[in-house]
Amino acid sequence: MYKAFIFILRKELLLALRQKTDVVTVLFFFLIVSSLFPFAVGPDLNTLKIIGPGVVWVGALLCSLLALHRVFETDFSDGSLEYLVLSGEPLTVLVLAKIGSHWLITGLPVVIVAPLIGLQFGLSAGSLSLLLITLLLGTPVLSLMGSIGAALTLGVRGGAALTSILILPFYVPVLIFGAGAVVADLQGLSIEGHLSILIAMLCLSVALVPIAVANAIKIALE
Amino acid sequence: MYKAFIFILRKELLLALRQKTDVVTVLFFFLIVSSLFPFAVGPDLNTLKIIGPGVVWVGALLCSLLALHRVFETDFSDGSLEYLVLSGEPLTVLVLAKIGSHWLITGLPVVIVAPLIGLQFGLSAGSLSLLLITLLLGTPVLSLMGSIGAALTLGVRGGAALTSILILPFYVPVLIFGAGAVVADLQGLSIEGHLSILIAMLCLSVALVPIAVANAIKIALE
């Protein structure tokens, strides 16, 4: 079981490395979204400081959404999803591995680059580290929640669009509490509530999402 | 020739309608990008007003980029690109039709919704109409320039990523002059220069891009 997890992870990462598509596109997207803003908005540091956390969080969300449709879609259309189901390993574990690699490919790079972007927006060290923490807690939730949408829309006509519609309700709270924490901190308010909610969302989704996704995949293959 | 143009256009639009993916995803993306900002940044109208044009333009750029990889990719992998080449109609015309439908699907909806989003950011009527004009001039350039990248990376390993890298240099000027015009106007500066550059870019790319793309496609099929 543990071995199967590692194998899927390795395969996904090798694929990403081979295609380079996913990692680079995502980073590019993120950089475009966030670094074009100072450009488009003008260089006023006060404005930038206020919109900084929001821009970074929206960028992270878009990156996650962007690569989402492909988490299971290629496997579905080239027939390898069937092998996952028929491997005999618990599907929830395999699914978790796939979601994990989605996060490693779309979430982690964003988390790593975020401080750089934050600097561009003139965020203080305290805000930056808080931003980093919320991203570390929040982006896995995005990958997890998103994969439900991706799995439910496999082989369905309006795939990508439907995915966005389905997962938006799950993304919005993450964004609100993620970006909200940084903004609240800037305003000198307590952020404990925000962080504990993010943690709760993370725990809940790690526990429940793989089950939902595994079932959705089985349904899609029928 | 004219008939072939219309046929491609009809086919692409029917496909988009059938999948709904493209149109709705794009709109959703645009709405998410732009309406999440007030969310993440907070409701201060002064801040919003300043970042408004930038948000809308970045949104438009992302939408264009988003659907770009698919302009020729699905046709390539299901074998229908070969039929276009072998149809005997001038490939440049067919290519222009495909690019046109990309714009109709990703550019036009954005242009149509943009004023609504602009209102959300508290833009004045003058700014709004200027924003609309720059979008009308600029988004076709995005589709045109982008399709060069899409065609050059057909069947190449790192497809989507490469596309983004290739076309970014072409996108940034469009963004700078597009969003720049609105910001310059807000600051009471002249915008003639901005607009005439946008127009020049549009004319040049309509004339040259189809030729480049047609050749890139022929190379990809070898």
Added chain:
Amino acid sequence: MAVFFFLLASILTVWGLYVGFFVAPTDFQQGESYRIIFIHVPAAWMSMLIYLIMSFWAAIGLIMNTRLSSMMAHALAPTGALMTFIALWTGAFWGRPTWGAWWVWDARLTSELILLFLYIGYMALRASIEDPRRADRASAILALVGIVNVPIIYFSVQWWNTLHQGASVSLTKSPSMATSMLTGMLVMALAFWMYSIAVSLIRVRRIIRDREANAAWLSDSSGVQ
């Protein structure tokens, strides 16, 4: 049967509106605008309740593989979405005079909006899967995942300090409002109940008919209760 519930619904609505608009006293803080409460609160209650019932039937359909329960879930969704929409709309309408804004990103408002998205997602997913049995199962999963949102709506006013009103009707405490206000609200709630039952019955009958027409042979197979 649906006709009976419809009749009940209309009688109760008339009664409820009468109590609400003519019997209940004017609020000393909000004046007349508070009367939106007689539509707002029942609709908000129903929006959550219908979601719970819908998820319940969907879950039964998923686990026991019974078609009728999935059809029940299917039939409830549009009514739930309507109730959510009414709650949002009346809330926004009410927010203007009381908070000075149509909309704020408050926890209850946001979670109620998310409920609307969930209903829409549920219906969209159903609509885009052609095979009704696959649609049953896939949408059931979505409904079940979304169920976490309901307690969030309900308890949001306690968990976060929000603009929105706290609970004023409670089983444990004695009511803090005038009896006639309470009666009006409860009667209206009952009317919304009856309406929902009537409409869902009609819809489920139509769904059964459509599906049977599509697959007449299904009627003798194990699924239907």
Added chain:
Amino acid sequence: MLEIQNLGFARGKNVLFENLNFSVKAGEAFRVTGSNGSGKTTLLRIVSGLCRPDNGVVIWDRDLARKNNSEFVKSVNFLGHDDGLKKQLTATENLKLMLPLLGASPSDRDVESALDAAGLEAVKHKPVMHMSAGQKRRVALTRLDFMNHRVLWILDEPFTSLDVTAISGLVLKLRKHIDSGGLLIFTTHQDFDVVSEALSLSLD
């Protein structure tokens, strides 16, 4: 008449063929054989003008095909390994949207009855992605019914996934095309009736 002169092509170090010469006349069928990866598909793509050869030329009606390209291309009807169908569209929509590009403008009735004749009556209004492998191939092959104005048919393993009925139907179609003066180049790993009378060339 199609004439291939001195054709050569290599994939990297792997020389697929060299100094290939053959010709196909009106009313003739020509079969390319060879093991997997021997270059059949590549050869067919070169002949149809999709690929450029390393050496040699394709001559069509005494003219270089590459020179007189738009003329030549309008005589070619190519069917590759891939069906060239849009999976979200129905069979009917696929044909209706594709045929006009290829110079045929059949009425809706014609398209539908061609699909019926191919045994697709029950599924012709379903999206292609919900079809079985053989049904998809049948849709792709229905195109042939409207391609009589393009005389050079180049078909890469047209018989894949087809059942016995569909195969004999296709064989009849191909026969008819040849008998009415068409040219046919094709590949297949199995031996079917149409093959017996065909000239053939092995790439091994």
Added chain:
Amino acid sequence: MLEIQNLGFARGKNVLFENLNFSVKAGEAFRVTGSNGSGKTTLLRIVSGLCRPDNGVVIWDRDLARKNNSEFVKSVNFLGHDDGLKKQLTATENLKLMLPLLGASPSDRDVESALDAAGLEAVKHKPVMHMSAGQKRRVALTRLDFMNHRVLWILDEPFTSLDVTAISGLVLKLRKHIDSGGLLIFTTHQDFDVVSEALSLSLD
């Protein structure tokens, strides 16, 4: 032993099969025949547990397959119309990354020599997307060499795109599997040697 009892399945109004009963014993080959779209693929997917039937059950070693699912699934080796290969990865990488999931852990040497034996020596380090149709199918079929621990082989048109050499190689593999007490369920539109001794069921 595999037993199918009373199986029924419909796609919308289209009843593909009803009241299907058959059994396959150790050392037996079982062929499903039928025209395009008759439900062969669907039947194979139901037997392997990918789809749920409308009625009826699949029994494996006297136990309901669905109940004892993880046990059953570990006895099944399924190959569908699609090759299940990642087109950006090479043949070697594809196998090395896929086989461990299916319970086989061959050494790199074993994988490479199996690919060599399948005639893929020259291309085994190329991305699958640069292979010919038959080469791709050969890669997918090389998996069979490592699937002896899964006794129930379910193969949907394994012979597609293969040339004569590859077909006889595959026939040998299938024979060996059956002779060593394996079970085989397969479909094919052509008649090959392995078929002669197989029980068969028509869905028409």
